[in-house]
Amino acid sequence: MKQWAKRVVLFGIDGAGTFFEQTPTPNIDRIFRDGAVCRRALTEMPTISAECWGSILHGVDCRRHGLTNWVTGKRPFPADSPYPSVFRVIRENRPDAELASFCEWGNVNFGIIENNLGVYEVNAQGDELIQAALDYIGAHDFTLIYFHFDIPDHEGHAHGYGSPEHLAAVTLADSWVGRVTEAIEKRGLLEDTMLLVEPDHGGTPPDERGRGSHGGDSDAEKYVSFFAAGGGAQHTELHDMLTRDTAPAILHALGLPIPDTWNSRVPGGLFADVPENLPRPEGLPVRVEEPRLKKAFGVFEEELAALKPALHLPFASFDALPEGTERTGKLYLVDGLRGKAMRFDDGALRVPCPLKGGSVSFTAWLRLDAMENRMPVLSVRCAEDGSGWLCIAATGEDHLVLSVRLPDVDKIRHMEVGLPAKRTGTWIFAAGSFEAEAGVAGFSLNFEPFMRQLLPGKRVMGDGKHARLLLGTDDLSGPGQRFPGVLEDVCVYDKALTDEDMARLKAYYVG
Ligand SMILES: [Zn+2]
Structure with missing residues (x-):
């Protein structure tokens, strides 16, 4: 299996949806200029953080991984789940790989990434988080780094998604993408690194109280932008992408096998050796027993x-x-x-x-x-x-x-x-x-x-x-x-x- 990239960085930008189109993002524009973009990647329903990050990192829909905001704050993800995170698949194939996760929202490190993998984890906010990442990159040759930037979602809840405050937060997250990428470049590691930018969901415009929300299935909530550059990413526009296809994309870049329990696949056209319109596998059947309801209900x-x-x-x-x-x-x-x-x-x-x-x-x-x-x-x-x-x-x-x-x-x-x-x-x-x-x-x-x-x-x-x-x-x-x-x-x-x-x-x- 061809290895396209030696390392992958996934910048997760909470609540940014497709709002990159409405605010200056000079770093993302520059870094991903020759890369792949999907302007309307479809995320999971409900459009809530734990459900969506769970799918991005575990390669399955949220009924399968079962993660919610509550669950991810209460218990670690089962180490023996049939739906391993992308971190676990890398660890099982490369015992010595250096893996790291820098998060503004601690639930990802606690409840979404398995806790027994030796992932270098930092939970901090803003500049403190970025400085920790720069220190790490300066001293380690890593295989996968995940970032979780929370500030766009925070501002979206407070002021509405698409509000000036929310858009300014997306631009701020862009500057963090720039700082981290610069550090990777300075170390001479950029050449064979694949960079990815992806939000978990978007959100609704300001309501009558001037606040925003998400969880529903409006276009502003359910579509997100996806950017990929380096490490085999073609210069192309991607169609028919689900955000859960991110996990297979990371494994494919690293030349690692994709679990057959996942119901996701490498986005068609992202790599030269992946055709368009690849069927998405059904994965392991869900074992939850649902009540058998009637097909049609009266009033x-x-x-x-x-x-x-x-x-x-x-x-x-x-x-x-x-x-x-x-x-x-x-x-x-x-x-x-x-x-x-x-x-x-x-x-x-x-x-x-x-x-x-x-x-x-x-x-x-x-x-x-x-x-x-x-x-x-x-x-x-x-x-x-x-x-x-x-x-x-x-x-x-x-x-x-x-x-x-x-x-x-x-x-x-x-x-x-x-x-x-x-x-x-x-x-x-x-x-x-x-x-x-x-x-x-x-x-x-x-x-x-x-x-x-x-x-x-x-x-x-x-x-x-x-x-x-x-x-x-x-x-x-x-x-x-x-x-x-x-x-x-x-x-x-x-x-x-x-x-x-x-x-x-x-x-x-x-x-
Ligand atoms: Zn979120």
């Missing part, structure tokens, strides 16, 4: 007219959220099981709920990226003082719990269901119910009949005036606790759901 409100939810949140758009809804933190609209779903990260929603205050139930599709003790998911609060509620949360590593508190009873009742770790990453249909007349709470997962518990005390839930639905991080969760997952089709009912209702819901979703 929820029509087919389930007998259930009459007091509140139904299909998450079609942020604008479609009910009036009076409060939003905090980072929330993302992403592709769900049958429509759109809401990813919560550190965000939360408080939605006013028209409930009378007697019986109450909820249903929701939920997908947990991981489990954490006291992790909030969803709660229905039935009184202003927060005294009556029904909620689900995770407890420990492997249990989902339905908790119920009645207004005049101090004790909180819990009903736990063991949830094996393999259920993380897949969709679950959860339902909680409280029947005022009998004083019975019920909990159901995946359309099973309710497990039930008799509760003592006053048999009403609230005052019928101040009910609200809380999704994501709430005031019952501990400090720093988050809901690392996704919700879709959330409903609240002003009645107790029965096993017959559950059968109706099953017939609607699953058939």
Whole structure:
């Protein structure tokens, strides 16, 4: 296998999308003048950092690598995953290779690159990060260096993507690309080095509060620019490139084999020995078991007219959220099981709920990226003082719990269901119910009949005036606790759901 380059440098520029076209980037213009460019490389959905960097570095879509912002902050990437990072593939083929990663966002070094590879890792900001890299390059002949520059994404969130502040940050990142390249050149290493520039995603223009966001599938979010120069990169324009094709491109440049578990391929035309229109392999089949839903759904409100939810949140758009809804933190609209779903990260929603205050139930599709003790998911609060509620949360590593508190009873009742770790990453249909007349709470997962518990005390839930639905991080969760997952089709009912209702819901979703 031909080795085109002795070393590769990947400059990852967070949140820069295709905004290089709108702001001066004199260094990138000069360095990549005779190289390859893809003006519209398609990134992963959802267009969120960990998902996108995970795919760029692991050569697979995000369902396969399973990385999210939450997961990458909590645990190292499994060293024995069938989807190795490009760092691991190099290490397994070249035990002595010098590998380095300089990141403004520590999650990449902690949670995306495997921790047992002897990669030289630095987490720092701005000039301090660049100086650390210059020192390293001055003293080492490396095989791969990855950079993560966060400042464009930071400014994009704060001022909108494409705002003057965001564009200035892209220009600043360009100057860092120039400084690092100059150091490589000074060492006489530029000749056989392949340089790559690539963002993970773009972002939206300033909204009414002057802020930007990403996670969706608009062109400004999902397309990024890709630049390659040196080390075999042809002078050409690339078409049909996914950002996850970056990992195979790096291995091809270094003359190393590409794992057959990856569903990515070297971008056609990037190298003289890679033809255009190379098919992208399917990779290893995903092992996550997804519920088998019906192919076509009727209108929820029509087919389930007998259930009459007091509140139904299909998450079609942020604008479609009910009036009076409060939003905090980072929330993302992403592709769900049958429509759109809401990813919560550190965000939360408080939605006013028209409930009378007697019986109450909820249903929701939920997908947990991981489990954490006291992790909030969803709660229905039935009184202003927060005294009556029904909620689900995770407890420990492997249990989902339905908790119920009645207004005049101090004790909180819990009903736990063991949830094996393999259920993380897949969709679950959860339902909680409280029947005022009998004083019975019920909990159901995946359309099973309710497990039930008799509760003592006053048999009403609230005052019928101040009910609200809380999704994501709430005031019952501990400090720093988050809901690392996704919700879709959330409903609240002003009645107790029965096993017959559950059968109706099953017939609607699953058939
Ligand atoms: Zn990002």
